[in-house]
Amino acid sequence: MAKTSQVNRNKRREKMAARDAAKRAALKAIVNDRSLPVEDRFDATLKLAQLPRNGAKTRVRLRCELTGRARGNYRKFKLCRVALRDLASAGQIPGMVKSSW
Template sequence: MAKKSLIQRERKRQKLEQKYHLIRRSLKKEIRKIPPLSKKKKREIHRKLQSLPRNSAPIRLHRRCFLTGRPRGNYRDFGLSGHVLREMVHTCLLPGATRFRW
């Protein structure tokens, strides 16, 4: 089980990312629309992007296991880590998944 403080930190990052998602996307679109010669406008927009909170960037999000909060070895399709997925498949809790051996 992961530390609760780390799980809460990750939830906080998710909320910040959702809050600033539209702002970040619109600023990036503006940068793409500006012709290459006008560097001054690009710098201004880039400063606006830099002024957003660091934890609002989607790259800082990290997938965690839905049950245990484990940060490594996760399967995107299920949202579970490998050992939890294996236990659930062996107890037939995931329909359509076949058993596998390590």
């Protein structure tokens, strides 16, 4: 089980990223628009820098929903490899069977 502080920090980052997504996308569109004057683009860059860093989508870490483990995660299931194997062995995941050859 991961530290609860790390899991809570990641959840807070997810909320901030969802909250700031539209504002961040609008500012990035202004910055990348070459037809606008340089001053406007520079102002948008400064406003983008004023936004909190934890509001960026790249700061969010993919964690296991059950254990909070940060490594070895399957995006499709939102589970780490250890939890996925345990659930699959117990027959909790429909359609997933242990392979044998």
